Amino acid sequence: RRMTAGPVFITGAGSGIGAATAAAFAAAGHDVIATDIDGAAVAAVAAALVADGGRATAHRLDVADPEAWDALAAELRAADRSPAIVVNNAYALVDAPAHEQTEADWNRQLSVTLSSVYRSVRAFHASLEAAGGSVVNVGSVHALVAWPDRPAYAAAKGGVVALTRQLSIEYAPWVRVNCVLPGSILTKVWDGVGDAGRSAAARQASLGRLGRPDEVAAVILFLAGDGASYITGTTVVVDGGQTTSVIDVG
Ligand SMILES: NC(=O)c1ccc[n+]([C@@H]2O[C@H](COP(=O)([O-])OP(=O)(O)OC[C@H]3O[C@@H](n4cnc5c(N)ncnc54)[C@H](O)[C@@H]3O)[C@@H](O)[C@H]2O)c1
Structure with missing residues (x-):
């Protein structure tokens, strides 16, 4: 295991891409601060990493709650574990056309998926x-192309791409800020899909299959690491070729 400069802080680490990202960083020797709104889920993720010889702690965090960010930041500062790497991965999605989204639905999705990056x-x-750290935001191919019934999600993910670019100039040259845009990745998001x-x-993907969470995590780990030392303000699409063509390649 390689030791690194400082802890990595991950949101939505209780499941899917966030949990796979926590595992990838732990396997690379990082001290992992795994956070999720689902405290039990993230506790199980962190416990498994520790059982496997990694360093990880679990913390309940609703990324839409500004005071919870303040409290957790203070707790980490007191423990001398303020992060060198941040992975913003949590999201919220309400499937409905724009006119059927309530103000509360809309605001919640923007707060969890976009404003969390600012927080x-x-x-x-x-x-x-x-x-001299790094931020990696988890966007989506929804930032590039549209699907029905996802207006706030699309707006939030498009916002994440713009905010990534913006933050990359605000904190340059000290902090690199990048974004991954996953395509269809087999997580519990797909549980309800037959x-x-x-x-x-x-x-839809030229590679002819859905992606795995670890295939996104590997790119996040790369973007956060020294191998990506000259990459900032940009996006990496991890979609098996889904957005490269308008034809059904299957
Ligand atoms: N799976 C896909 O096909 C896909 C495609 C494109 C983008 N993405 C993006 O990947 C990221 C991870 O998605 P996933 O597929 O792993 O989903 P997932 O549902 O498996 O995991 C998401 C995690 O986020 C947590 N979470 C939800 N609201 C939260 C909040 N307010 N505060 C903190 N944590 C919260 C959930 O409890 C869950 O553990 C998201 O940003 C999503 O938009 C996923």
Whole structure:
């Protein structure tokens, strides 16, 4: 295991891409601060990493709650574990056309998926800058192309791309800020989708299958690390080729 400059802070780490990202960083020797609104889920993720010889702690955090960010930042500062790397991965999604989204639905999705990125740099810019650190935001191919019934999600993910670019210039040259845009990745998001829906999604990708969470985590780990030392303000699409063509390649 390689030791690194400082802890990595991950939101939505109780499941899916966030949990896989926590595992990837732990396996690379990082001290992992795993956070999620689901405290039990993230506790199980952290416990498994520790059982496997990694360093990790679990913390309940609703990324839409500014005071919770302040409290957790203070707790980490007191423990001398302020992060050198932040992965903003939590999201919220309400499937409905725009006119059927309530104000509360709309605001919640923007707060969890987009404003959380702002809250993360407000909470951790000092330790990010001191460490010469990195922020990796988890966007979506929804930032590039539209699907029905996801207006707030699309707006939030498009906002994440713009905010990534913006933060990359505000905190340069000390902090690199990048974004991954996953395509169809097999997490619990797909639990409610039947075989027909899954194979339709697989056929949209030139690689002919859905992606795995660890295939996104590997790119996040790369973007946060020294191998990406000249990459900032940009996006990496991790979609098996889903957005490269308008034809059904399957
Ligand atoms: N799975 C896909 O097909 C796909 C595609 C494109 C983008 N993404 C993006 O990948 C990221 C992770 O998605 P996933 O598929 O792993 O989902 P997931 O549902 O498996 O995991 C998301 C985690 O976020 C947590 N969470 C939800 N609201 C939260 C909040 N307010 N505060 C803190 N944590 C919260 C959940 O409890 C859950 O553990 C999201 O940003 C999502 O938009 C996923």
